Structures are given as structure tokens and as C-alpha cells.
Amino acid sequence: MSCEGSPVRRGLLVAALVVIGALAAAALLAPWVAPHDPTAIDLARKLQPPGKGCFLGTDHLGRDLWSRLVYGARVSIGTVVAIVALILVLSLAVGCTAGYAGGWVDALLMRACDLFLTFPTFILAMFLIGVLGTGLVNVILAIAFTHWAWYARIVRALVLTLKQRNYVLAARVAGTSRGRILIRHILPPVLAQLAILATLDIGHMMLHVSGLSFLGLGVQPPTPEWGVMINDARQYVWTQPALILYPGLMIFLTVMAFNIPGDHLRDVLDPVVRTQGA
Amino acid sequence: MTAHPVLRVTELEIAAFGPHGSLPLVRGVSLSVLANRVVGLIGESGCGKSLTCLGILGLLPGNLRRTRGEVFLRGEAVHTLAPDAMRRHCGRSVAMILQNPMSCFDAVHTIGRHFRETVASHGLQTNGGFRDRARSALHEVGFDEPDAILGLYPFQMSGGMLQRVMIALALLLEPPLLIADEPTTDLDAVAQATILDLLASLRKRRGLGVLLVTHDLSVIARLADEVAVMREGAIIERGPVTAVFAAPRESYTASLLRAHHRLDRDYRTHLGAWLGPAAGTESA
Amino acid sequence: MLLEVRGVEKGYRRGGLFGRREPVPVLRGVDLTLAEGESLGLIGQSGSGKSTLGRIILGLERPDAGEVRFQGQNLHDLPTADWRRARRALQVVFQDTHSALNPRLRIGASIAEPLQNYERLSPAALRDRVRELLALVGLAAADAEKYPHQFSGGQLQRIAIARAIALTPRLIVLDEAVSSLDMLVQARVLDLLADLHRRLGTAYLFIAHDLRVVTRLARRLAVMDAGRIVTLVDLDRSPQPPIHPALQRLIEAVPAPLGCADPSGRSGSA
Helix, strand or coil: CCCCCCHHHHHHHHHHHHHHHHHHHHHHCHHHHCCCCCCCCCHHHCCCCCECCECCCECCCCCEHHHHHHHHHHHHHHHHHHHHHHHHHHHHHHHHHHHHHCHHHHHHHHHHHHHHHCCCHHHHHHHHHHHHCCCHHHHHHHHHHHHHHHHHHHHHHHHHHHHCCHHHHHHHHCCCCHHHHHHHHHHHHHHHHHHHHHHHHHHHHHHHHHHHHHCCCCCCCCCCCHHHHHHHHHHHCCCCCHHHHHHHHHHHHHHHHHHHHHHHHHHHHCHHHHCCCC | CCCCCCEEEEEEEEEEEECCEEEEEEEEEEEEECCCCEEEEECCCCCCHHHHHHHHHCCCCCCEEEEEEEEEECCEECCCCCHHHHHHHHHHHEEEECCCHHHHCCCCCCHHHHHHHHHHHCCCCCCHHHHHHHHHHHHHCCCCCHHHHHCCCHHHCCHHHHHHHHHHHHHCCCCCEEEEECCCCCCCHHHHHHHHHHHHHHHHHHCCEEEEEECCHHHHHHHCCEEEEEECCEEEEEEEHHHHHHCCCCHHHHHHHHHHHHHHHHHHHHHHHHHHHHCCCCCC | CCEEEEEEEEEECCCCCCCCCCCEEEEEEEEEEECCCCEEEEEECCCCCHHHHHHHHCCCCCCCEEEEEECCEEHHHCCHHHHHHHHCCEEEECCCCCCCCCCCCCHHHHHHHHHHHHCCCCHHHHHHHHHHHHHHCCCCHHHHHCCHHHCCHHHHHHHHHHHHHCCCCCEEEEECCCCCCCHHHHHHHHHHHHHHHHHHCCEEEEEECCHHHHHHHCCEEEEEECCEEEEEEECCCCCCCCCCHHHHHHHHHCCCCCCCCCCCCCCCCC
16 A cells, blocks of 8 residues: 655554554454453453453453453444445435436435435434334444435535536447446445445544444444443542543543544555556 | 846755655755746656646645745845735745636635735735726736726626736736746637737736746746746756747657647647648747 | 437526426527538537537437437437347447546557457457557557556547547547647547548537538538527538528637738737
């Protein structure tokens, strides 16, 4: 990957990638990385400081903090990936159709988008959860439903611009079918743009997941999740701030780690920059 | 008595800096433009003529830097100034008009707003007085209804009209030097002729010094007193226009002239009788 | 007749959410004919409607009225299969060299696109054909692997020409194809176009604003002004005065020859 810029910038990118790699590893390999069962309650050993066997100590129910953080990565990151995937699918489908077809199809789809855009995330989430019940899947659905419309508008705007490019007109004249034009000429730049936006938004989504869980609307205990951990530890903020600090730090690190490569992703996906010097 | 040159550039060098080291793009360019004289800089795309203009004004993009050379505007050294000071100085002394007029205007603001901003950014009054100046500037460039123009948005105007507005904006601050970078290239033939006539009359009326950059020999022939031929970053030949065009020393210059004459000759042969008795006579 | 345009009209609705404003007419009834293998110049100032006419002839836009008959068929009324067949005989080269090719694709892939749409060629045969086309336009076979940004404007135009001739079309619409090029490069591309015209017998509809460029390739000129074809010039016949003012303007816009003592004082320095 060509990394232009100062050593600081490059250093940050490397650090970010390392963090993402570690988080991914933690998420995938949780059962092997975590020394203890994150839901195993042992009241005799509650609120222990870091020590033998428990790398970061225990929480108020005697559960190993480190294990809970590791399993929490699985939940938090897995959820966010699912949300982003759902958003991408929905926004691409709607945005491309609206932009490419135009006319009344466009108008209809955009009005649907407008409808979804008017709902603030938490309100819609609470409504959905009220109807569907709590749980991880519903959290994913709630957050995806409140965000896809924004992306769909961006996709549509991009498609509208790209439709007018001379190389798309040339492809039409060359006899390329509409479907092929969409896949070959329009989708790649749209996907590249979406990828960049999505990485920047991953942190945002993560905060939503944690926020909803913190409010008790999302993940239910004993499932480990960073937002839930913060919620549980509220009453211990003065006595054992570590219980809030660690999950909070994890959220912060994850959000930062995903924001940094988003910038560099643009360079990677742009063929002009990529082949510079050729 | 030699007048102080409005612009004097000595041994200007510009290089691009990248991960693979530096690449010289402009090498040892020296020019001087006197008041009421037009100096033409001619060359193909990529020869560095536009970069030379940007280098003179300190407007080079990110990875390009001026590595050597001195620039004097009306005798004052500007190459040593910090970017802000240079901007202020150049804004008063140099006007620049570019190739694609549409891209130089902000699409959401009217022409009148553009005038106000230009005036304000150089610390002049923007109350009633400026409207009169705007009107007279627009009138000078050939608009009969300046007030109507002030209310229009850029997209409502043709390329030729926008170029005239750009010239009016450029002259608003009465600079002694005008740098015109391919001012007619994106315009159709009739609009090109209009702009060239306008530049010729303005230069005479205001005694402007003009640095005219183009790839088109007829533009040089129409407007310039002297010409410098640029190739691959360096000036390979220079002199009075009539002398260089009549007897070029460099083979590159000769090939440019040959291509031009061929196109012209073919045109006059093809169009033949349609050009009537006013058809130009053959030149060398 | 390869191409017949009859009574084509086109207008664009001006914006406005509320209320219907009068549409701006761009083409007000255009008639044109083009024979097999002929080279016709379509010349006019900006805003005369020539590019819009080009797009309608290419089938990229529909006319509001009138018809375009290509190879005897009404282009805008064809069923899909016939439309596809007609398409391969009608290709284009645009003015803007930089946006005419997908920047993410290697130019070999861009040139191969029309071939992939119409012919069943094996990858090896496709590669050979692309190589042939590149050679025809004066580029090296190795260039097929490069990206558009690695080429100059003149080379990009050659690549666009290679793509246009890939299917050996009967008609190529050249929409200001040389207007953004430098003089020397322009001359070379015009030579290439003339050469291909001789070799392949393709008809050209050459849209331009500069008489010098148009007359290099065409013996018949259609002059457009304000959405109509106001006069047809056949350069092989003597002119019948009076010359239409639109044509007169275009003739006067051509600069005097270098070094000529022009009575209007237009050439040389003051």
C-alpha cells in the first residue's frame, strides 16, 4: 500500500491496522484467547484487582474482566459488521435503482428514504425494540434501518453523476447492456466511496450499539458487551473506576482504529494514485 | 530609455517532489515583460508553460516547488516573500485569466457578488462606489448592459461571455501585468476572435504588460510582440514574433510553423472560391 | 442514404418546482443527409445545438419531434434486437479525452468492450484484435496494459478512435474530437482520421467549431445556427452568393495567415 505523508501519518496507520488486527483476532479467537468463561459468576472473587489468573481483575460479579473484554469484542465488532453489511446492501439496492432508473421510480424511492431519514436513531430503535423485543438481532435491525437512507442518497447522487460521464455514454454507444454498465462502470467507484464512508461510520455505529446496550435496550446481561459493561459498572465508578475505564478505552480504541485507515483507503482504491510512478 | 520591466523572471526552476525523488519540470526559464508589450510563451501541452505562470505567482500545487530563480514585479523581488505577502502583492500587481472560465467562478454566486468579493479581498470599499467600477469594467470588455450581467449566475452565460467577465474582474484593480494562460483555448472560433480583439484593444488602451501563454501560433501572431518557444521545460528560442516566424532557428519551432502553415494552406485550398477576393495571400 | 435526419426538434425544460416554464428550444427542425462513406462536417458556434444533434443521432437522447433514419430504419423506434444490430454500425469519439475512458480500466479492456458486446472471441483472439487496433492508431501493443492517466491527450484520443473503429462501423460521429488538442497533436490525429477514412471507408459526421479543422476531413459542410441548419456548403461546387451570415462569421473567425499583411491590421503586432 502506498503510504504518502509523514512518518507520523504512516505510524498512525500501522498502529491502527495493528489494533484492528488484534480486535479481529480477539473476536474470532475469543474461546482460545480468553482464559476464563466470561459469564462465570464467582461472588467470592468479586472486585479483585489485577492478579494471578485474572489479568485485569474481576468485576462486581467475580467475572474475569479480560475475558469479558475479549468476548465483548466479538459481540461489538460482529454487530457492527452485520449492521454495515445490511446498510450497504440496502443503500446500494435503493440508491442504484433510484439513480439509474430515474423518473417515478426515483421519486418513490427517495420519498421512502425521506421517511426513514426523519427518525432519530434512538427513537426508532426504541420503537422497534418495543415491538420486536430486545436482543442483538433487533439492535442490528434498528440501527441499520435508521442509517441506510443516508447512504442511499449518497449512492443515488453518485450514480446520477456517473451516468453522465463520457465513458458511460461511450459504453452505451458501444452496445453494453444497462446491467453491465451498472456493474462495470458505475458500481466500482460507488463501492469505493461507500467503503470509505463505512469505515468512518463504524465508530459511530459502535457507539450506537454500546449506547443502546447501556440503556438496556440492546444486548442483555450476561452477554458481554462493552456498553453493557459500562452500564453495569455505573455504581462502582468511585470505588472501582477500572470497571468503566477498560470497556470505555476499548470503545475509544476501536473507533479511532477504524477512522484512520478510512483516509488511506481512498488512496488504495484510486487507480491514479496507485499506479503513480509507473 | 528602457522602462522598468513589469515582470522579470531569471533562471526559474520548478521541480516535482515525490517518493522517488525530484523531477525537474521547468528549467532555467528567464523572461521579461515591459509595459505595453505582449510576450508570448508558446509550446505543447506538458512543456511547462502553465507551471511557469503558477511558479511566478507562487501558486504551485502541493508537491511542486520552485527550486531556483528570481521573480521581480515592477522591480520588487517577490520570490522571497511569504505566501500571504506574495498573495497580497500579486493581487494588486498581477491579473491572471485562465483557460476554462466556467471553473473559475463559484456557481452559487452572481457575477455581482464575484466583483464585490474581488474588491473586498484587496481591502477596497465595497459600498456604492464599487458598483460603478464594476459597471465601467464590464462596459470596457464589451457588455452593453452591465447591470443585467451583474445579476446573472455563471451557468447562465456562455464561455465567451464568462471569459470577458474574467477579464473585467482581472482589470478591476488596475494591475500593470496580465498573465493570460490559454485564454481562448476552450472557446469556439468566433468567441476566440472576439476575446483576442478585446485583449488587443485593452493592451493598447491601458498600456498593460501581458504574458500570453498558448499552444496556438495564430494567437501569438495576433497579439504578441515577442515570442519565447518552450519545450520540455526550457525556452529554446526567443525573439520578435515576425523574425522568429519568418526565420526560425530551431527545428522544433520550424516544425510548429510547418504544421500551422499546412493546416492554413489546406484550409484556403479547400475553401477556395468560398473565401472570395479577401482570401489571404500565401506566406512563406 | 446511410443517415437521414428529418425535422428533428428538441427542447429542454428549464427548472422550476412550481409552474411550467417555457422549454428552451435547442433544435428547431433539423434536416440532414449523409451517404455511405461520406464525410460531412457539422459546424457552428457554441450553443448552436450541434452536440445535441450529435447525441440524438447516436441514440443517446430522443428527439421531441422528427425522426432519425439510420440504414433505412427509424433509430428511435426500433425493437431491442434491431436496435442492438444498428448500434454496432454507429460509433462515437467525444471531445473530452480524459472522461471518455473509464479511469479504473486498462485501456485494452476499454477498447475490447464493443468487441465483447457483439462478438464471441476467445481471450487470445480478443487480445490480438486489440493489438491490431492499437497498431492501426499508431500505439504500441504494450500500451494495452496501461491506465488512461498514463497517456497524453492526443494518445487518449487515439485510444478512443481505436475503440470506435473496433466493430468497423458504417458511421462514426466525431463530436469536437480534436477541439481540445494542441495544434501539432491535432494535425496528427486529423491525419490519422483521414487515413482511416481512406482505408476503412467509414462515414464521418464531424462536429466542430473551427472551419480549418472541418475542411481537412469534409467536402460537404452543414452550418448550424440557433438550432437549425442554415446553409449547406458543397466545397466541390462554386459558391452561390450571398454567403449566409453564420458562415460568414465562421470564415471571418479564422485568423489571417502568419506574416500576412492583412488590411484589417489583424495579424502581427501593433
